[in-house]
Amino acid sequence: MSDKPVDSLTKDEARAELGRLSDLLTKANTAYHGEDAPFISDADYDAAKRRNAAIETRFPDLKRDDSPTDQVGAAPSEAFSKVRHRVRMMSLANAFSEEDISDFDRQVRSFLGVAPDTPLAFTAEPKIDGLSLSLRYEKGKLIEAATRGDGAEGENVTANARTIDDIPVTLTGAPDVLEVRGEVYMSRADFATLNDRQQARGGKTFANPRNAAAGSLRQLDPRITADRPLKFFAYAWGEVSEPLAPTQSAAIERLRDLGFQTNPLTRRVTTPDEMMAHYHAIEAQRATLDYDIDGVVYKVDDLALQQRLGFRSTTPRWAIAHKFPAELAWTQLEAIDIQVGRTGALSPVARLAPVTVGGVVVSNATLHNEDYIAGRDSKGGEIRGGKDIRIGDWVQVYRAGDVIPKVADVDLAKRPEGTEPYAFPTHCPECGSKAIREEGDAVRRCTGGMICPAQAVEKLKHFVSRGAFDIEGLGARQIEMFYHDDQLPIREPADIFTLATRDAENLTKLRNRDGYGEKSAANLFAGIEERRQIPLNRVIFALGIRHVGESAANLLARHYGDWSSFETAMTGATPEGGSAWDELLSIDGIGAVMATSLVTTFQQENERASIDRLAAQLDIQPVEAPRTEGSPVAGKTVVFTGTLEKMTRAEAKARAEALGAKVAGSVSAKTDLLVAGPGAGSKAKKAADLGIEMVDEDGWLDLIKDL
Numbered sequence: 004m005s006d007k008p009v010d011s012l013t014k015d016e017a018r019a020e021l022g023r024l025s026d027l028l029t030k031a032n033t034a035y036h037g038e039d040a041p042f043i044s045d046a047d048y049d050a051a052k053r054r055n056a057a058i059e060t061r062f063p064d065l066k067r068d069d070s071p072t073d074q075v076g077a078a079p080s081e082a083f084s085k086v087r088h089r090v091r092m093m094s095l096a097n098a099f100s101e102e103d104i105s106d107f108d109r110q111v112r113s114f115l116g117v118a119p120d121t122p123l124a125f126t127a128e129p130k131i132d133g134l135s136l137s138l139r140y141e142k143g144k145l146i147e148a149a150t151r152g153d154g155a156e157g158e159n160v161t162a163n164a165r166t167i168d169d170i171p172v173t174l175t176g177a178p179d180v181l182e183v184r185g186e187v188y189m190s191r192a193d194f195a196t197l198n199d200r201q202q203a204r205g206g207k208t209f210a211n212p213r214n215a216a217a218g219s220l221r222q223l224d225p226r227i228t229a230d231r232p233l234k235f236f237a238y239a240w241g242e243v244s245e246p247l248a249p250t251q252s253a254a255i256e257r258l259r260d261l262g263f264q265t266n267p268l269t270r271r272v273t274t275p276d277e278m279m280a281h282y283h284a285i286e287a288q289r290a291t292l293d294y295d296i297d298g299v300v301y302k303v304d305d306l307a308l309q310q311r312l313g314f315r316s317t318t319p320r321w322a323i324a325h326k327f328p329a330e331l332a333w334t335q336l337e338a339i340d341i342q343v344g345r346t347g348a349l350s351p352v353a354r355l356a357p358v359t360v361g362g363v364v365v366s367n368a369t370l371h372n373e374d375y376i377a378g379r380d381s382k383g384g385e386i387r388g389g390k391d392i393r394i395g396d397w398v399q400v401y402r403a404g405d406v407i408p409k410v411a412d413v414d415l416a417k418r419p420e421g422t423e424p425y426a427f428p429t430h431c432p433e434c435g436s437k438a439i440r441e442e443g444d445a446v447r448r449c450t451g452g453m454i455c456p457a458q459a460v461e462k463l464k465h466f467v468s469r470g471a472f473d474i475e476g477l478g479a480r481q482i483e484m485f486y487h488d489d490q491l492p493i494r495e496p497a498d499i500f501t502l503a504t505r506d507a508e509n510l511t512k513l514r515n516r517d518g519y520g521e522k523s524a525a526n527l528f529a530g531i532e533e534r535r536q537i538p539l540n541r542v543i544f545a546l547g548i549r550h551v552g553e554s555a556a557n558l559l560a561r562h563y564g565d566w567s568s569f570e571t572a573m574t575g576a577t578p579e580g581g582s583a584w585d586e587l588l589s590i591d592g593i594g595a596v597m598a599t600s601l602v603t604t605f606q607q608e609n610e611r612a613s614i615d616r617l618a619a620q621l622d623i624q625p626v627e628a629p630r631t632e633g634s635p636v637a638g639k640t641v642v643f644t645g646t647l648e649k650m651t652r653a654e655a656k657a658r659a660e661a662l663g664a665k666v667a668g669s670v671s672a673k674t675d676l677l678v679a680g681p682g683a684g685s686k687a688k689k690a691a692d693l694g695i696e697m698v699d700e701d702g703w704l705d706l707i708k709d710l
């Protein structure tokens with residue numbers, strides 16, 4: 004692959020290079036998917052694919068009919084069956100400083116009402132940089148192993164997990180049901196040996212031990228997993244038929260006694276100072292450990308307290324990950340590419356000369372927006388001392404945790420001669436439409452709507468995503484593929500359903516397509532058919548209207564009930580006012596910005612026509628209002644405060660909403676009922692001042708018990 008910056012390629016050079024890249028990538032695809040004998044690394048493959056895309060972006064008219072951008076490889080993840088986790092697999096909130104740690108200690112104490120001078124124990128252990136796995140044992144037998152996935156649903160990797168030495172297949176003396184959770188990882192030494200071996204065989208090498216572990220666990224053929232040296236540390240659990248122990252530390256000991264590996268650097272600590280001391284002790288050993296870690300995890304030791312603390316939406320309140328500082332590296336900025344998102348946002352991406360940052364090869368990073376490149380913040384103030392970023396510059400990149408790498412700084416002393424400030428495009432690089440920046444918006448957006456291929460593709464990807472239509476067999480990759488397919492094009496949501504309608508003819512076309520056989524073609528059509536009948540809230544969310552997320556879609560669906568009422572309201576309302584507009588704004592949780600976005604979408608002729616075509620294909624199920632009959636809290640605004648001992652906050656909120664209540668975060672004159680648990684503070688006082696009805700947790704449960 005040439006390393007000339009894309010921006011300086013002549014048209015002829017670009018044409019020739021697109022030819023070479025197409026060739027290389029086609030061969031790489033066949034080798035990887037068809038012959039299981041890859042000859043280039045993932046990183047090189049990605050780099051080639053990105054360079055190809057960058058050249059195409061610069062010279063759209065040179066894009067080849069067989070462009071690798073439009074080729075889609077088989078998605079291994081679709082081949083594993085799915086497992087719904089009985090207890091969600093959570094992630095951890097992050098802390099980066101000593102201050103964050105004392106805040107964590109303070110928050111835990113204030114939530115529980117534990118005084119600052121009362122000892123409160125935590126466990127502190129390394130955060131292993133691998134991938135989490137849940138192992139389900141029934142009557143002492145390993146019956147299922149699943150990856151984390153999105154936390155609710157993971158992949159079934161049981162056969163592979165059975166090949167890992169650290170994972171016992173039978174347990175003696177365990178509870179009847181026991182889900183053990185922990186981290187699958189690869190030691191650094193094993194990683195190095197594996198990469199050497201792969202290289203010698205001309206196979207695919209991995210960027211770091213974590214990728215190697217993930218790639219090895221998620222193998223369709225368990226014999227390959229068995230051949231890879233994976234290890235496992237147990238540090239948590241999911242469903243258990245009886246408690247393992249009264250404390251985190253004792254539970255971990257119990258897991259060790261049952262035959263699991265547990266991390267030897269785990270300690271019990273009782274103050275933020277001790278947490279910091281153990282953090283530094285682990286950090287000091289980091290380089291000499293034989294496995295990668297990326298921080299230290301603290302967990303409240305007492306499990307009864309963990310239970311009371313409960314969870315936020317995706318993270319426990321009783322634990323936090325104290326991350327090691329981000330790693331930095333300097334490299335040269337080769338090009339700035341503009342990606343166009345679903346709502347038309349133009350996002351600048353830095354294409355970098357590949358550099359290793361904390362064990363990972365980085366070749367692109369986000370540049371946020373045009374102000375960031377120019378050295379300004381959103382209010383016009385200086386960032387990086389006002390230094391702008393130019394193509395050719397030496398820039399500092401960093402990775403903090405799992406997030407996309409970022410460009411932090413630029414070295415003016417190394418700026419090559421003759422560079423120019425970067426001119427942010429004023430037209431969409433994908434469709435040529437004007438890209439405008441609205442007042443107060445940090446982002447420039449393409450005004451092309453559905454005529455913009457990038458927006459259309461992103462919108463379609465959103466349309467088939469999980470909370471939306473979630474069509475089996477039709478994910479982001481397939482959308483990319485069908486969007487560019489002239490035989491079976493999917494250019495707007497309605498096309499998905501017409502594709503499945505003209506059955507016989509399209510089935511034949513699909514079967515003639517690379518990657519589809521008799522069975523997969525029939526499956527795809529069945530997956531589409533299955534979603535023709537779909538609840539209103541999902542349809543609203545799937546439309547991908549700016550500012551309208553999943554919860555707003557739920558509110559709208561619950562309010563309007565069925566498609567025709569919703570649609571009539573959206574076409575009838577105008578931001579200038581009137582009853583339809585007032586009704587829309589009267590929905591708690593729908594503000595003027597969202598309402599404007601909704602009605603302008605429905606009143607744009609093209610969008611509207613596209614929505615109508617979609618609706619004609621569907622059987623949209625009305626959404627029932629919450630079951631409020633006989634509910635004493637229907638329509639009431641309820642606030643929860645203090646500690647709930649019999650349920651988590653999330654559970655309490657969900658239950659209250661199901662009974663037709665609105666759950667608010669703070670007490671105001673509009674509050675009808677305050678549910679106050681132990682440790683209730685200012686909210687209880689305010690409610691008392693306002694004369695608002697108050698009950699404790701038992702009182703609340705009593706109130707709703709027959710429902």
Ligand code: IVH
Binds near residue numbers: 132135322
């Ligand atoms: S506890 C409910 N402990 O970090 C909390 N997680 O950022 C469950 N991880 O998904 C997680 N080492 O994959 C826990 N000692 C440790 C860990 C650990 C690594 C991973 C785990 C989790 C992620 C969250």
